[in-house]
Amino acid sequence: MKKIDMFPEQPQPEYLSGDGANDLPDDLFDALPEGEKQSDIINRPSISYWANVYSKLKADPLAIAGFVIIAMMTLLAVFGPIARPYSYDEQNYSVINQPPGPEHWFGTDKFGRDLFVRVAYGARISLTVGLVAAAVNMVIGVFYGGAAGYFGGAADMVMMRFVDIMSAVPSLLYIILVMVTLGANVRSILLAMCLFYWLDTARIVRAQILSIKNQDFVMAARVIGESDFKILTRHLIPNSIGPIIVAVTFLIPQAIFYEAFLSFIGIGISVPVASWGTLANDSLSNMSMYPHLMIFPATAISLTIFAFNFIGDGLRDALDPRLKK
Amino acid sequence: MSDEQLLDVKNLRTSFLTSGGVVSAVRGISFSVGHGEFIGIVGESGCGKSVTMLSIMRLLAGNASVKADSLFFDGRDLLKLSSKEIRKIHGSDIGMIFQDPMTSLDPLYTIGDQIMEPLKIHKKMTRREARRKAAEMLDMVGISSPGQRLDQYPHEFSGGMRQRAMIAIAMCCDPKLLIADEPTTALDVTIQAQILELMMEMKKKFSTATALITHDLGVIASSCSRVVVMYGGLIMEIGLSEDIFYRPLHPYTNGLLNSITRAGGKERGKLIPIPGSPPDLMNPPVGCPFTARCEYAMRICAEARPSSTYVSENHSAACWLLHAKASGMRSGIARHGR
Amino acid sequence: MGDNGEFLLKAENLNMFFEIGAASLFSKEKRLLKAVNDVSFSIGRGETFGLVGESGCGKTTVGRTIAKLYRATGGRIIFDGSDITKMTDKEFFPYRRRIQMIFQDPYTSLDPRQPVSEIIGTPLSVHGLVSNRAERDERIKELIHMVGLKEDHINRYPHEFSGGQRQRIGIARALALMPEFIVCDEPISALDVSIQAQIINILSEFQERFKLTYLFISHDLSMVRHISHRVGVMYLGNLVETAEVNELFGNMIHPYTQSLMSSVLIADPAAAKRQSRIILEGDVPSPLNPPSGCHFRTRCRCASDICSCVTPELTDVGSGHMVACHNAD
Numbered sequence: 004m005k006k007i008d009m010f011p012e013q014p015q016p017e018y019l020s021g022d023g024a025n026d027l028p029d030d031l032f033d034a035l036p037e038g039e040k041q042s043d044i045i046n047r048p049s050i051s052y053w054a055n056v057y058s059k060l061k062a063d064p065l066a067i068a069g070f071v072i073i074a075m076m077t078l079l080a081v082f083g084p085i086a087r088p089y090s091y092d093e094q095n096y097s098v099i100n101q102p103p104g105p106e107h108w109f110g111t112d113k114f115g116r117d118l119f120v121r122v123a124y125g126a127r128i129s130l131t132v133g134l135v136a137a138a139v140n141m142v143i144g145v146f147y148g149g150a151a152g153y154f155g156g157a158a159d160m161v162m163m164r165f166v167d168i169m170s171a172v173p174s175l176l177y178i179i180l181v182m183v184t185l186g187a188n189v190r191s192i193l194l195a196m197c198l199f200y201w202l203d204t205a206r207i208v209r210a211q212i213l214s215i216k217n218q219d220f221v222m223a224a225r226v227i228g229e230s231d232f233k234i235l236t237r238h239l240i241p242n243s244i245g246p247i248i249v250a251v252t253f254l255i256p257q258a259i260f261y262e263a264f265l266s267f268i269g270i271g272i273s274v275p276v277a278s279w280g281t282l283a284n285d286s287l288s289n290m291s292m293y294p295h296l297m298i299f300p301a302t303a304i305s306l307t308i309f310a311f312n313f314i315g316d317g318l319r320d321a322l323d324p325r326l327k328k
Numbered sequence: 329m330s331d332e333q334l335l336d337v338k339n340l341r342t343s344f345l346t347s348g349g350v351v352s353a354v355r356g357i358s359f360s361v362g363h364g365e366f367i368g369i370v371g372e373s374g375c376g377k378s379v380t381m382l383s384i385m386r387l388l389a390g391n392a393s394v395k396a397d398s399l400f401f402d403g404r405d406l407l408k409l410s411s412k413e414i415r416k417i418h419g420s421d422i423g424m425i426f427q428d429p430m431t432s433l434d435p436l437y438t439i440g441d442q443i444m445e446p447l448k449i450h451k452k453m454t455r456r457e458a459r460r461k462a463a464e465m466l467d468m469v470g471i472s473s474p475g476q477r478l479d480q481y482p483h484e485f486s487g488g489m490r491q492r493a494m495i496a497i498a499m500c501c502d503p504k505l506l507i508a509d510e511p512t513t514a515l516d517v518t519i520q521a522q523i524l525e526l527m528m529e530m531k532k533k534f535s536t537a538t539a540l541i542t543h544d545l546g547v548i549a550s551s552c553s554r555v556v557v558m559y560g561g562l563i564m565e566i567g568l569s570e571d572i573f574y575r576p577l578h579p580y581t582n583g584l585l586n587s588i589t590r591a592g593g594k595e596r597g598k599l600i601p602i603p604g605s606p607p608d609l610m611n612p613p614v615g616c617p618f619t620a621r622c623e624y625a626m627r628i629c630a631e632a633r634p635s636s637t638y639v640s641e642n643h644s645a646a647c648w649l650l651h652a653k654a655s656g657m658r659s660g661i662a663r664h665g666r
Numbered sequence: 667m668g669d670n671g672e673f674l675l676k677a678e679n680l681n682m683f684f685e686i687g688a689a690s691l692f693s694k695e696k697r698l699l700k701a702v703n704d705v706s707f708s709i710g711r712g713e714t715f716g717l718v719g720e721s722g723c724g725k726t727t728v729g730r731t732i733a734k735l736y737r738a739t740g741g742r743i744i745f746d747g748s749d750i751t752k753m754t755d756k757e758f759f760p761y762r763r764r765i766q767m768i769f770q771d772p773y774t775s776l777d778p779r780q781p782v783s784e785i786i787g788t789p790l791s792v793h794g795l796v797s798n799r800a801e802r803d804e805r806i807k808e809l810i811h812m813v814g815l816k817e818d819h820i821n822r823y824p825h826e827f828s829g830g831q832r833q834r835i836g837i838a839r840a841l842a843l844m845p846e847f848i849v850c851d852e853p854i855s856a857l858d859v860s861i862q863a864q865i866i867n868i869l870s871e872f873q874e875r876f877k878l879t880y881l882f883i884s885h886d887l888s889m890v891r892h893i894s895h896r897v898g899v900m901y902l903g904n905l906v907e908t909a910e911v912n913e914l915f916g917n918m919i920h921p922y923t924q925s926l927m928s929s930v931l932i933a934d935p936a937a938a939k940r941q942s943r944i945i946l947e948g949d950v951p952s953p954l955n956p957p958s959g960c961h962f963r964t965r966c967r968c969a970s971d972i973c974s975c976v977t978p979e980l981t982d983v984g985s986g987h988m989v990a991c992h993n994a995d
Contacts, residue, residue, distance in 0.1 A: 009343040029653060228763070550941075
């Protein structure tokens, strides 16, 4: 970090020092024309909220690392399966349990399936689950919590009691129920998660809205005659978006973890579809013999979850105005 | 000079490091406070008046840097003291009152505990002695039935009473200097006057020097004998209260006086505002900070910072209008009538 | 002007009670906070009515009730001949354009996420005062010049402005709708001294130019005196005295008004020395549990027995000077 001069000297004109000090030129004492007065000038560059957030994020190495990892995972998810001449369920008994090598970058499993392609395919599932679950729960949570917070009173009471009841039931129960009725696939995992995931977001949004809805600028919007919907969408939500984004960013790794966990214990995505959880589960039986089968999916899970957490931390620091120096 | 003065500050500078850059909040100011003197530091928000006092007390956050040529309090160089020694001075030799009594009182402790705390630490009093003294102090600041009040918590006190309790805490160790940072701003009109009277009474009783920081010229006029006017991190004018109010030298002081209504006065004069806004101290002007808003600005004002010029023993101002060559401009002003 | 002349706004026995603790599970008892209690006044077209009092006296609540931010719990508000008290939001919408508000704290009254163009432009769009983008931009520029800011300010965000500049933006937002009536809720108390005069002068200038009517709420008696034509003094939810400005300041009758005036700190050392203060004993009682009879009696130097039993009515003591005090006659 470069040294900052805390006491910058302001150069004073030469005529002040030395012999001339008592004999200043007369014209210096002429009136300063109105136009040369720098009144009401704002000389700081205009920085919008998001530009400020961006510049803070850029200065956070962990958040940058997080973004890089997620970018790499995304590339892996999109191009990984195409990059290799294998498909995720193509079995080849002549190359079972191979260690990583030039033919099979991450090695193969007990059916001779290419592990690289399967991990890449797992990335598709994990990232999809994480992002979709987060996006859906954000939309529901923001509108539900926002409405409860803004309207307050009886509406708030009823809406939040419903949230309380929903969150009183263990989430695993919903998931198993949905998986059993709709079958074990990505769609039902997503559906199951969307059922309860928004509850926390709704609570956070409501608390945020409550804390700003009595601020003067909301009053001002009402005096102008803006509609309730506009006040909610144009003032309240934009002003509470920081904590919401942070909360949602932290929900992504949770969702990914949940999917991996469910697949790992065998009630999530079922074979032959490869998710990181099922891959890790598959490797369990032969872990001591073929550790690469465990290492690659486990690393992928950890890296992704770490990365999202780093991003979440960075966003929280960047978005929270109270931490502003 | 420094052995006569209680507090003597020479070329104090304070900067803050922020995400946007360095903010030079105080940019080289010198002043002194005599023993038993009631001095007012007046200026608008952001002029550096509070930062000045906090710098002297070393009470600033970590992103602040303080520099001074000298900083003497009661014969001791504050710049050379360790933070432990500074803490010893706090609460014993220097008492402080802040704007919002609710945030400076700890809600978890009774008022009594908070008055007794410094007594036990600095005066080495026993609990019993401290309690007696605390009750005495509460009585002195005009809180009735002090014995009961000692055991109450800050939230049980009203705003005015909290400020009285703060004064009791600040005064209990018999400080040589009382720093009051906007002590009346958060209070209602009727309570403001009460608190101000109390402070003046305290000053008389203990002959404590008081430095009152405020933006309110009414508060200054009702209490201070000497006034420091600050603007843009610099001192614009120092003088006796009468000098400042009746014979202001600096156009800024003059502008301030013109922009307020003199409520007691008979006539309803028109307000003459100072146009524009104060300078941004992240990028302060090279010359006089008031140039942009000054009716009488000259070319030199934009280029060079004026040094302070004395017109009498106690009255000085930093303004180029006081320079011999500015006579043309001065006569123009005289014609318009200030 | 006053009651006999043409009035633009009239409050009749206005009540604004808040229920406190109603949501509690364990107590059914609802406590009433009588923030505004039986307050009546009228404001003539083109005049400024100053409302003064200490914090918690209900002056801000009066302003917000009139701006329909709160729904009055009793009494009537009559604006330009129509009773707006019971109007639904939809019925009231056209009046929003005519009744605007300027807020106390310029740091919280502007949405930090919106640039100035948005803040000033929104009222224009909401009320359909402009038909297209170009017209809107033109109008925003006009407004920003009117309050003394520059064109290159319009794309900046509130946090980039100083307090005075923000308050001018707040004024521009209120003026965008070309209102007839503006509730000025302590518009200068958060500002610096040199800026206060700017804002006061801008308000006076626009009052003349656009024939505006103001309800000017403040705790600063000297500013109220400076800007108002008529003044009302509030204490604990009640209006205790109201009169034409010179009459009120020259002939204060209510003991509270007298002590309030004597507490003002005069910015003049000699006058300050001469000033004799009526120091009020004690603090303002809790509005949840105000004293019986006259609310001021606990701090009043001339309180007698009648003050604790009978609530004094606001009565005319001559030439529109109204006082609520038993000792007024």
